Amino acid sequence: MNCKNVVRELSNYLDDALDQGLKQSLEVHLEHCEDCHLLVDTTKKTIQIFCNSEPLPLSEDVRTRLHDALLKRLRRPKD
Amino acid sequence: MEPARAKSIDTQASPVDNESVLVAAARAGDISAFEALVTRYERKIFRLAQHITQNTEDAQDVAQEAFLKAFEHLAEFQGNSRFYTWLVRIAVNQALMKLRKRHNKDVSLDEEVKTEDSVMPREIEDWGPSPEERYTQRELAEILARVIGELDPPFRTVFQLRDIDELSTEETAEVLGISVPAVKSRLLRSRLKLRDKLNRYFQRGVPQ
Incomplete structure (x- = not known):
């Protein structure tokens, strides 16, 4: 395992999706490579x-507009 | 080691049981039950729309259209996935349509993306104290929105679905109409790019 391989397998490692052998050799590399x-x-x-x-709360203005618009459309009788 | 995303998705701690009761009531036409679902997810859906479209006005439209569409199509919701995952699919499609319209061209999500070039990290630095301790919630949210906005649409959309809304790789591929290997390579590149970008805010010695 070298640094380039670590980058290539990084996502799989972080998602715990590596097979045991690869995971072990990656972890051995990590023990010796600070970068x-x-x-x-x-x-x-x-x-x-x-x-x-x-997520940040919506501003009262945006929230009111969203709910008002939805209620207006949802309460409209279907054609 | 622990997977990086060990936390449960439902940060608002609302029991799923309660959600299925609300969904059932909404399906029967109970508008107030649907409004309760909107209240529960509006912030997340708005953030998703904001991250993808990078435009506040568009994000508001997307949230509104997504909820409306969800209500109109509730009968088609099978209950095989979480309601939120189903809602995310609708919102992403609305957001991508908006993005394409705004740019007046095809924002292609299935284009071939080279993943080898510039994938190698540039700066590798230790980060200082926990970012959550260094920045307020609002400051942090603004930093995250800024850096994700610097990614191209194919990358920020994959990252949004996989690492923020926590869809699986397969679900992400299906929603975006791209292959599983494409999701994986874009996710890797997005994660590395975002890490690089966050370095400038979080590395040790950066003044607050």
Whole structure:
């Protein structure tokens, strides 16, 4: 396993989709390569930050407009 | 090791049981039950639309059209997937239509994308304290929206579906009409690019 292979398998590793042998040789590489260790760590954090981020509340104006428009259309009798 | 996305999708902690009751009521024509579903998911659907279209006005239209379409087609919802996943599919299609219209050209999602060039990370730095501690929720949301907006549509759409809305690789491929290997290669490249971009906000020594 070299650094280029780590980049290639990075997503599979982070998604826990590597077979045991490949996962082990990648982890052996990580123990000795500081750059790859940091790359894996910060890419993992990148995914977690997006995945854990809460969407901001809609402004009252946008929310009112969305609900009013939906209710208006949904309550309209079907042709 | 733990998968990077260990957290449950339903951050608003609403029991799925409750969701299926609301969906059943909405299917029977109960508008207030549907409104409760809209309230539950409007922020996520709006963010998805905003991330893909990169335009606030378009995002509002997309959210409205997606919910309306969902209500009109509720009878077709099989219940095999989560209601939210089904809603995401509708919203993504609306968002992509909007994007194509806005750009007045085909924003191709099935074009061949070279993944080998510039895929190698440029800067590898340790990150400082937890970004959640360094930035307020609003600041963080703005940073994330900015960096995802810097990706091209084929990449930000795949990342949005896989890593934010947590669709599976297969579901993402199906929704976007691209192959599973294409989803995987775009996801890898998106993750690496976003990591590079977030470096400038999160690496140790960057002033707040």
